[in-house]
Amino acid sequence: MWAVSDGRAGIENQALGLAEAIARRTPAEIALRRVQLRTPWSWLPAGFTPAPRNALTLGSDSIEPPWPDIWIGCGRASIPLSMGVRRWSRGRTFVVQLQDPRVNPREFDVVAPPIHDELEGANVIPIVGACHRVTPERIDQAALDYPTPLEDFATPRLAVLIGGKSKRQDISARRAREIADALVHAQRETGGTLMATLSRRTNDAARMQLRTWLAPHCAVFYEGEGLNPYFALLGAADHVFVTADSVNMATEAAATGKPVHILAVDGDAGKLERFHQSLQRRGCARPFSSKLETWAYPPLLETDRVAAAVLTAWAARQAQK
Known part of the structure; x- marks a missing residue:
């Protein structure tokens, strides 16, 4: 089974997360394939790359035989290859494409886009958010393995996941200061512990504000150097705060079953507003104002749902041969 992407963490983890979920259900070896398209092909729509391997x-x-039984593609660079592998393998490879490929879904065996993209088709499995690698076992073990004993921190432990610039949104210096002040207020009100991690997308101005006003109050404040505490924070947290720009982080947080508080950012949410509404309808998340609320909900297990559907569809096709 191949997980094919452009190698960016947020993209690769979607393909790898689904591959791992499939491998938990049936014996499978997973191979990562990282690909990039040369210009001018990287500028063109996916359907206009007639010889993608070239x-x-x-x-x-290398994208060469022997071809895998299951191919999972995610991201723009993977799409023309996902379309091609059905032909190269003479139909033997079962092709799954994550996100909205913006080509006819019938080019693939299964497409699993975010439900807020509103893509439809007989082989389309819309999901809330994105596939990911978060499992209870992974985050609990990460918390245990973290060099600092996170379980010793005062409760409630508040994990803070800060994103940054996206197509429509960003975090201004002013908004970063407001986020810091709100989180510090919540920590002081509850006597809990703040644990924060910043993204590569966090701009310098926001980073400076968070470093100045939030970091001094955090037991963990990660900016990209050293061991990444992301999974460990999810495992140790009692509450998770996520900036509104990130579908991946919010979906991963919702997989924990812990209260997810959405932190507003600057810019137009666009279709992400539908995503946040879907989380709220399922009881996973609420917009954060100033008061720390506690609630419970069943963990959001969309990656497992897609894995089960893929195996069912793959088995059905195998039975037809």
């Missing part, structure tokens, strides 16, 4: 950059992984 359009790869020199640094891309």
Whole structure:
């Protein structure tokens, strides 16, 4: 089974997360393939790359036989290859494409886009958010393995996941200060512990505000150096705060079954508003104002749902051969 992406963490983890979920259900070896398209092919729509293997950059992984039984693609660079592998393998490879590929879904065996993209089709499995690698076992073990004993921190433990710039949104310096003040207020009101991690997308101005006004109050404040505490924080947290720009982080937080508080950012939410509404309808998340609320809900297990559906569809096709 191949997980094919451009190698960016947020994209690769979706393909790898689904591959791992499938491998938990049936014995399977997982191989990562990281690919990039050369210009001008990277500028064009996915359907306009007639020979995608010849359009790869020199640094891309080889896309050659033997072909996998299951191919999971995610991200723009993977799409023309996902479309091609059905032909190259003479239909033997079962092709799953994550996100909205913006081509006809019938080019693939299964497409699993976010439900807020409103893509429809007989082989389309809309999901809330995105596939990911978060499991109870992974985050609990990460918390236990973390060099600092997170379980010793005062409760409630408040994990803070800060994103940053996206197509429509960003975090201004002013908004970063407001986020810091609100979180510090919540920590003081509850006597709990703040544990924060910043994204590569967090801009310098926001980073400076958070470093100045939030970091001094945090037991963990991660900016990209050293061991990434992301999974460990999810495992140790009693509450999770997520900036509104990130579908991936909110979906991963909702998989924990812990209260997810959405922190407003700057810009137009666009279709992400529908995503946040879907989380709220399922009881996973609420917008954070100033008061820390506690609630319970069943963990959001969309990756497992897609894995089960993929295996069912793959088995049905195998039975037809």
